[in-house]
Amino acid sequence: MDDTPDNHPEARDDHAVVLGAGLAGLLAARVLAERFARVTVVERDELPRDGPAFRPGVPQSRHAHVLWSRGVDVMERLLPGLTAALREGGSALLESPRDFLWLSPADWFRSVPGAPVLVGSRELIDWCVRRAVLGDPRIRILDGRPADGLLAGPDGRSVTGVTLRGGEPLAAGLVVDATGRTSKAPTWLAALGHPVPAVTRYDSHLGYSSRLYAAPPDPGRRWHGMYVQGRPDSPRGGVLVPQGGDRWLVTLIGNGEHAPSTKGEEFLDFAGSLRSPALHDAIRGATPLSDPTGFRGTANERRHYERMDRRPDGFLVLGDAACRFNPVYGHGMTVAALTAQALQGAIAGLTPAQVRAATHRIQRATADEASVAWQIATSEDLRYPQTEGPPPDRATRVLQRYMSRVMVGANADPALSSRFFGVLSLSTPPNALLGPATMVRVLSKWRLPTSPATPAYPPHHPPPPAA
Numbered sequence: 001m002d003d004t005p006d007n008h009p010e011a012r013d014d015h016a017v018v019l020g021a022g023l024a025g026l027l028a029a030r031v032l033a034e035r036f037a038r039v040t041v042v043e044r045d046e047l048p049r050d051g052p053a054f055r056p057g058v059p060q061s062r063h064a065h066v067l068w069s070r071g072v073d074v075m076e077r078l079l080p081g082l083t084a085a086l087r088e089g090g091s092a093l094l095e096s097p098r099d100f101l102w103l104s105p106a107d108w109f110r111s112v113p114g115a116p117v118l119v120g121s122r123e124l125i126d127w128c129v130r131r132a133v134l135g136d137p138r139i140r141i142l143d144g145r146p147a148d149g150l151l152a153g154p155d156g157r158s159v160t161g162v163t164l165r166g167g168e169p170l171a172a173g174l175v176v177d178a179t180g181r182t183s184k185a186p187t188w189l190a191a192l193g194h195p196v197p198a199v200t201r202y203d204s205h206l207g208y209s210s211r212l213y214a215a216p217p218d219p220g221r222r223w224h225g226m227y228v229q230g231r232p233d234s235p236r237g238g239v240l241v242p243q244g245g246d247r248w249l250v251t252l253i254g255n256g257e258h259a260p261s262t263k264g265e266e267f268l269d270f271a272g273s274l275r276s277p278a279l280h281d282a283i284r285g286a287t288p289l290s291d292p293t294g295f296r297g298t299a300n301e302r303r304h305y306e307r308m309d310r311r312p313d314g315f316l317v318l319g320d321a322a323c324r325f326n327p328v329y330g331h332g333m334t335v336a337a338l339t340a341q342a343l344q345g346a347i348a349g350l351t352p353a354q355v356r357a358a359t360h361r362i363q364r365a366t367a368d369e370a371s372v373a374w375q376i377a378t379s380e381d382l383r384y385p386q387t388e389g390p391p392p393d394r395a396t397r398v399l400q401r402y403m404s405r406v407m408v409g410a411n412a413d414p415a416l417s418s419r420f421f422g423v424l425s426l427s428t429p430p431n432a433l434l435g436p437a438t439m440v441r442v443l444s445k446w447r448l449p450t451s452p453a454t455p456a457y458p459p460h461h462p463p464p465p466a467a
């Protein structure tokens with residue numbers, strides 16, 4: 001063992017190590033610092049020092065990110081002043097769907113209230129969160145240092161630290177894996193002789209392609225963002241979100257063979273093949289500021305660490321490393337925040353040694369926070385026939401039919417819209433859509449569309465003159 005302070009056994013217990021400086025890791029570090037004297041965040045990438053910037057460990061930052069109001073609220077509570085910093089940096093807090101041109105699988109949303117959503121650069125979100133978390137003197141970052149394994153105690157039943165690339169040990173009373181979708185935790189556990197978690201996976205084979213544009217000035221424009229959703233009979237869609245500095249980030253999406261191209265010349269054609277021409281109309285005269293970038297690997301995948309009977313003390317897995325979602329529903333960052341909040345509750349009043357001994361219970365408490373987002377993403381993905389995964393049970397099929405009608409109602413009815421977006425933003429529990437008054441509104445037959453065709457533009461927004 002080396003002689004650095006972190007590797008003295010007596011210094012180890014009140015030291016927590018978090019692997020991964022993504023949102024899940026940083027927010028976990030923030031709450032662990034309430035119980036541990038020192039928290040070290042180990043990050044594989046060299047982190048940008050001078051402001052928001054792309055880095056390879058978070059490739060998804062090149063694609064549209066929305067942060068639902070629940071995520072904004074929880075992060076603001078953990079890191080006071082964060083929302084103001086994000087808005088100062090160019091993010092916008094929009095009312096969804098009111099500030100968007102939004103074509104749902106059923107019809108256009110009218111200009112109804114729903115839930116606030118923060119849009120802007122994902123790199124800015126990471127930068128502001130990192131700056132706020134590192135303002136705590138108990139938290140330090142070791143960047144440019146990939147973790148490559150776990151250290152076990154002599155009893156073999158507990159994790160006592162990690163190894164960094166090159167074999168350097170880092171001792172800790174608690175290790176949190178927040179290394180995202182590429183997490184190697186199952187391999188690391190197996191190397192110590194522990195079982196690996198069961199996995200549930202649903203893959204709708206959704207592909208992304210994103211491109212940055214200069215937003216053309218238009219004083220008459222009445223929307224701030226756009227979302228043209230696909231649906232099983234037309235599985236192509238697109239999102240346009242402001243990035244600050246008069247820039248738009250446009251993300252095109254499609255399932256399976258409908259995945260969008262990353263060739264510049266085909267990007268616009270794909271936008272023209274959506275259920276509405278609105279997105280194509282918006283960008284055809286806009287100047288691209290980047291080449292398109294693709295992203296595949298959007299499966300929902302849950303590694304059930306919370307169900308493992310035999311797991312080591314002193315080890316937790318959080319964020320995308322434990323549960324990742326098809327990103328099209330925009331839930332990963334909010335779930336990372338909710339998970340940090342649940343971690344905070346689960347460790348309240350415990351000593352570091354008690355936290356270490358309670359990791360099984362804490363893993364279950366944090367895993368619960370992913371359940372609603374998981375249910376939304378997987379039941380919606382199962383509408384697409386090519387989705388791979390366990391088939392929907394009867395309850396899911398009933399839920400899908402009911403949610404189709406909720407969507408129809410929410411398109412135009414302000415009361416339903418608010419409840420629908422309350423659930424989608426993870427602010428209200430899904431049973432808010434199951435009360436008797438809501439069910440009567442949802443099931444009234446007059447709302448059902450007579451034809452699956454939808455107009456090119458919503459009634460409250462005429463097409464642009466040249467379209």
Ligand SMILES: Cc1cc2nc3c(=O)[nH]c(=O)nc-3n(C[C@H](O)[C@H](O)[C@H](O)COP(=O)(O)OP(=O)(O)OC[C@H]3O[C@@H](n4cnc5c(N)ncnc54)[C@H](O)[C@@H]3O)c2cc1C
Nearest residue numbers: 020022023024044057060065066147180319320327332333
């Ligand atoms: C295309 C796409 C679009 C998305 N859009 C949205 C959206 O609109 N809204 C939303 O809420 N969520 C969205 N998400 C999800 C969101 O990006 C994640 O849920 C969120 O980033 C939380 O992730 P995380 O912190 O668990 O992992 P990540 O953000 O992936 O961070 C993991 C970190 O671990 C580091 N790391 C990896 N391996 C090691 C190692 N061995 N040692 C040390 N460090 C390591 C990485 O470098 C990285 O910094 C999207 C995801 C994708 C893929």
